[in-house]
Amino acid sequence: MGRRPAPIAGTDMLRLWLPITPAESGSYQRGGSDPGRCLPLFLIGLLVSRRQGPEKQTPGPPPSASEGDSALSVAEKEPQTAGPAEAAQVTVPDVVGVKESQAREVIKEKELGIDVTGGSSDSVLPGRVISQSPEEGITARKGTLIRVQISTGPARPAKLPNASPSAQATVSPTVPEPAPSPLEITRSDVTGFLERWLVAQNARRFPEYSRLYSNDFVGIKRTASGGKRQYRRSGWLSDRRKMMSRNSDLSVSIDNVQMNTEGNWAEVSFIQYFRAGNYSDWGPKVLRIRTTPSGERIFFEELSASYRLE
Numbered sequence: 001m002g003r004r005p006a007p008i009a010g011t012d013m014l015r016l017w018l019p020i021t022p023a024e025s026g027s028y029q030r031g032g033s034d035p036g037r038c039l040p041l042f043l044i045g046l047l048v049s050r051r052q053g054p055e056k057q058t059p060g061p062p063p064s065a066s067e068g069d070s071a072l073s074v075a076e077k078e079p080q081t082a083g084p085a086e087a088a089q090v091t092v093p094d095v096v097g098v099k100e101s102q103a104r105e106v107i108k109e110k111e112l113g114i115d116v117t118g119g120s121s122d123s124v125l126p127g128r129v130i131s132q133s134p135e136e137g138i139t140a141r142k143g144t145l146i147r148v149q150i151s152t153g154p155a156r157p158a159k160l161p162n163a164s165p166s167a168q169a170t171v172s173p174t175v176p177e178p179a180p181s182p183l184e185i186t187r188s189d190v191t192g193f194l195e196r197w198l199v200a201q202n203a204r205r206f207p208e209y210s211r212l213y214s215n216d217f218v219g220i221k222r223t224a225s226g227g228k229r230q231y232r233r234s235g236w237l238s239d240r241r242k243m244m245s246r247n248s249d250l251s252v253s254i255d256n257v258q259m260n261t262e263g264n265w266a267e268v269s270f271i272q273y274f275r276a277g278n279y280s281d282w283g284p285k286v287l288r289i290r291t292t293p294s295g296e297r298i299f300f301e302e303l304s305a306s307y308r309l310e
Helices: 022-031 036-054 066-079 099-108 164-168 189-204 207-209 233-246
Strands: 089-091 113-119 129-132 140-141 145-150 211-220 228-232 252-261 263-276 279-292 295-303
Touching: 099 113, 099 129, 099 145, 189 228, 189 252, 189 263, 189 279, 189 295, 207 233, 211 233, 211 279, 228 233
Parallel strands: 113 145, 211 295
Antiparallel strands: 089 140, 129 145, 211 228, 252 263, 263 279, 279 295
């Protein structure tokens, strides 16, 4: 027998150095193999296996579920709901031209913030919204600040401070004189203007009718079917020109007139009855009139609602 070989670290070599017994030798012979060849191959395979360590097992896929269980699992893990960003979006309302208190209420209902500043305007009544930012129709997140500018009325001319007679004598003649006070409108002016406005429409005198509207005019038209359109002066007059030319039986009348005057402004509200061809309706209307050196002019007109006449 030869020397026992030194054991290799991490392996069990106790059986490797023992000779092949006769019984084992017979087993090799019966298998038709040469023991001299098989033993070295056996030893090499064992050594490699020991050095590489136990084979790592890759975890297999989890047990498959039935179709019903699988569908339920997906539905529970991935619910089809709108994201928080989408759910927090609102549409910015239109508050231009409305009173400050109404603008605050409308913006609050939309869960938006409001920042109010003042500014002078020749075309918007005091206490009403001149402009807003962002504009109406824009999609914004809840809590977005809406900046609105409230009219304080026409700009007032600066007044010279009171001065003593001696001080007035030393004033340079190049100092400009204070601007004249703005024109004021009276209830009588408004009444006469409304009469001219009605006659121009019923008589279908378009040139006369068009002169009653200011260059910065804004008009809002509604129909009984729920339609709404906003016009500038050119678009409004184009629409009215067609109406007057196509309808010889045009009829416009008003009732329950109420007016409020302030400086060179007047806001008039009434019930309007309109008939042209086969169409007729009635509804509340608002006119805002401003007096100018050339006479009274409408700078805002809105039919607030429209109801068919049977």
